[in-house]
Amino acid sequence: MVVELKKKKLSIAGQIGMFIILLLFIIVLLVWQNIKNIHYEEVNEIEETPNYVLKIDYPIVDNKRINKEIKKYIEDKRREFILAVDGLDTIMNEPYDFKVNYEMNTFQNINTIHIIIYSYTGGNHYMRDDNVFRYNIDTGENIDINYFLEETGLEDLSKIAYQYVLNYFDDNNEALNEEWIKEGTEAISENYRFFEFRNNGLAIRFIPYQVGPWSMGEINILIPYKELKKIVKPEFLNIENDDVPVVAENPNQRDLSQFKDKKLIAFTFDDGPSGASTKKLLDNLDKYNARVTFFCLGSRVGNFKENVKRAYEMGNTIGSHTYNHLNLFKLDEEGIKKEITDTNIAIETIIGTKPIYIRPPYGNTNNDIKTTSGMYTILWNIDPEDWKVKNADKIADRIVDKARDGSIVLLHDIYMTSVEGALKAMEILEHDGYAFVTIDEMAKIKGINLEILKSYYSF
Numbered sequence: 001m002v003v004e005l006k007k008k009k010l011s012i013a014g015q016i017g018m019f020i021i022l023l024l025f026i027i028v029l030l031v032w033q034n035i036k037n038i039h040y041e042e043v044n045e046i047e048e049t050p051n052y053v054l055k056i057d058y059p060i061v062d063n064k065r066i067n068k069e070i071k072k073y074i075e076d077k078r079r080e081f082i083l084a085v086d087g088l089d090t091i092m093n094e095p096y097d098f099k100v101n102y103e104m105n106t107f108q109n110i111n112t113i114h115i116i117i118y119s120y121t122g123g124n125h126y127m128r129d130d131n132v133f134r135y136n137i138d139t140g141e142n143i144d145i146n147y148f149l150e151e152t153g154l155e156d157l158s159k160i161a162y163q164y165v166l167n168y169f170d171d172n173n174e175a176l177n178e179e180w181i182k183e184g185t186e187a188i189s190e191n192y193r194f195f196e197f198r199n200n201g202l203a204i205r206f207i208p209y210q211v212g213p214w215s216m217g218e219i220n221i222l223i224p225y226k227e228l229k230k231i232v233k234p235e236f237l238n239i240e241n242d243d244v245p246v247v248a249e250n251p252n253q254r255d256l257s258q259f260k261d262k263k264l265i266a267f268t269f270d271d272g273p274s275g276a277s278t279k280k281l282l283d284n285l286d287k288y289n290a291r292v293t294f295f296c297l298g299s300r301v302g303n304f305k306e307n308v309k310r311a312y313e314m315g316n317t318i319g320s321h322t323y324n325h326l327n328l329f330k331l332d333e334e335g336i337k338k339e340i341t342d343t344n345i346a347i348e349t350i351i352g353t354k355p356i357y358i359r360p361p362y363g364n365t366n367n368d369i370k371t372t373s374g375m376y377t378i379l380w381n382i383d384p385e386d387w388k389v390k391n392a393d394k395i396a397d398r399i400v401d402k403a404r405d406g407s408i409v410l411l412h413d414i415y416m417t418s419v420e421g422a423l424k425a426m427e428i429l430e431h432d433g434y435a436f437v438t439i440d441e442m443a444k445i446k447g448i449n450l451e452i453l454k455s456y457y458s459f
């Protein structure tokens with residue numbers, strides 16, 4: 001399309017008028033920019049005596065009341081420290097010390113100053129005191145976590161935070177004390193003083209001793225915005241990059257009411273797809289009114305497109321087993337992302353929808369991997385070690401032995417013996433009142449609301 005510009009000559013007065021308007025606009029813009037920037041100066045004090053060292057850094061901001069409060073807090077702690085060490089003999093000629101650090105963070109029109117004081121007055125370790133000063137830059141008033149939350153937000157946030165902290169202990173193989181964690185994550189604003197809104201979620205810090213022993217140090221959790229939808233007020237949610245796994249209904253979803261009084265087992269097949277063995281499995285599922293779950297390798301789905309497409313169209317679930325079957329613990333965040341994204345794209349190319357279930361190779365996962373994938377993590381509770389025994393009867397026996405309602409069986413459809421073993425087990429278990437369902441079906445029948453940060457071993 002051609003646009004014609006009409007040229008009009010402005011009078012001299014008109015030109016001057018335009019210039020003044022432009023100038024005013026620039027001035028307003030500059031003033032506005034200045035208001036939005038936080039002005040502060042940093043105070044750095046050092047004091048050394050033969051028996052102690054003080055090193056104090058803190059900011060002075062455009063808020064007299066806040067400056068006074070910060071100063072008083074530091075002064076009080078400093079006095080306590082000097083009282084404690086004055087006249088004490090130093091240990092090994094090392095002076096006692098007192099350090100004040102701060103972290104400042106501005107989010108929208110809220111400024112947060114987190115003061116951390118480390119003091120050593122003898123004993124096994126440093127003492128640490130944390131305090132936070134958070135205020136509205138425009139009004140000067142104090143702000144706490146409730147400012148950002150919906151009415152019952154803190155209650156809900158506390159429940160999620162509790163789960164995240166539990167997972168943190170789990171992932172780090174630390175012994176946990178549930179009561180301690182419960183108390184430290186309880187729905188009181190005092191427990192949620194140290195937080196920060198980041199690009200990818202709400203970061204909460206639990207200071208040493210808050211949810212666990214000193215040796216655990218500070219515990220940081222990051223809750224993705226997609227989990228905070230009715231908890232954090234919408235104006236503080238940054239959910240642009242949010243991709244909650246969409247449960248795409250399988251086109252051949254079965255009528256689940258038929259399984260109401262059955263014991264359920266989910267057979268899952270990793271490391272495939274494959275050719276003849278995967279085909280044999282698909283050929284025989286109808287005999288047992290069975291549907292199963294395939295955790296496919298992204299690198300293989302393109303080689304056996306027909307089987308993947310057919311499996312999906314039959315109503316089986318297609319999940320991800322990552323692209324190259326690497327140990328995710330040994331990859332950085334970019335590497336993990338690539339393993340997951342490449343697989344999702346490869347699967348979507350064939351079945352038209354991305355998988356929402358993932359089985360990380362070797363079952364290796366943690367909160368970071370789970371958050372990065374944004375998928376539901378499915379592990380297992382029955383492992384017949386099919387890849388090792390390669391004997392259909394033995395595999396079937398091992399499955400039947402351990403079968404319970406809600407079990408998830410780990411198998412590999414790249415071995416014919418595994419497929420035959422699975423079919424044999426189905427033959428036996430069917431007589432025992434079992435039905436064979438996908439992960440998706442099992443979660444639905446059992447009414448489980450899946451969560452990204454959990455690992456599911458059985459249902």
Ligand code: ZN
Nearest residue numbers: 270271361362
């Ligand atoms: Zn595997």
